[in-house]
């Protein structure tokens with residue numbers, strides 16, 4: 001459980017990452033292993049991929065298990081928060097911390113006590129959630145042949161993630177409680193502004209500071225893929241600041257690609273698991289999809305949408321906090337450490353309610369990048385083939401239940417992406433001079 005969600009560094013991957021943001025699953029990485037330089041010429045692969053029915057059956061089982069685990073995890077979090085809120089445990093913990101230094105630099109702000117309170121909650125939630133994290137982050141991906149990490153490497157990644165996020169979260173909590181004490185009516189606005197500031201900085205620094213702690217990034221040397229990217233960018237009238245290969249294979253058998261960074265760190269990243277087994281045409285549509293994100297300014301757009309959503313959430317928390325503190329005298333004020341579970345519960349509830357909205361927006365952005373890829377490359381067959389290969393490789397469900405897609409998918413389902421590709425293929429066929437080869441081998 002994460003009482004406080006650290007602002008994630010926005011990235012637009014090509015393919016849906018885990019639908020549930022378990023901040024410490026296989027998106028976090030292993031120690032850099034000496035690996036071969038990225039392949040310049042993709043290995044010979046069949047020209048067109050076809051959907052593997054056995055992999056689809058497996059994908060459906062895997063999805064069902066992950067959804068169940070996510071629900072269990074959510075129920076566990078809810079139970080924990082409910083116990084804290086309604087059993088008086090929250091007040092007991094605050095009172096137990098009365099022995100801690102009453103350092104009060106600002107009237108009503110007790111940073112040492114708030115910090116300790118947060119650390120105790122965090123440690124408790126972390127330990128209780130560990131078996132579930134281990135099962136969903138390590139055991140299950142191994143069982144489905146998706147993880148290539150040893151248990152030790154997985155644990156090391158977990159610790160690395162913790163070492164990065166915990167100090168950050170601790171400072172963030174202390175900062176918010178300072179605002180609660182100093183400006184109880186406008187704290188939410190200042191918190192939102194600070195989050196925007198931090199998100200922009202993190203988005204800029206993530207690819208050069210955090211990602212290399214988990215993956216090795218290698219600038220793609222001059223070769224077919226690099227030349228393709230530069231040609232695509234030139235046609236689009238944009239500039240590729242950097243194109244990198246990432247050693248995803250040290251952690252997973254799944255393939256992905258993404259745009260990441262902001263300003264001078266903006267870059268396109270291709271997994272080695274994609275570079276080594278996709279055809280040049282497939283890699284070209286993948287590059288075009290990522291370039292589409294760049295041309296559409298999706299990272300800044302995403303940050304803007306996230307900021308507005310966060311402000312809405314913080315405003316709701318503000319109303320709730322004022323109402324509860326006014327009604328229950330057990331709370332010593334807004335900046336009382338005992339309000340932490342309340343703030344956490346309200347933020348989690350708000351995030352759950354807005355999840356379908358933010359995912360809907362994300363699906364739209366992804367579809368636009370797909371359209372961009374199809375229009376600039378005019379290679380719908382390669383697009384269809386790449387999506388098929390990704391579904392096989394990443395164990396992605398072709399057609400999830402409509403409500404699953406609506407609530408949880410931040411990318412359109414494979415079926416929708418394939419349908420989009422086919423529409424373009426048909427259109428291309430209609431406009432192609434008769435006799436010219438076209439049409440995709442669609443399963």
Ligand SMILES: [Zn+2]
Nearest residue numbers: 012013014369
């Ligand atoms: Zn994308």
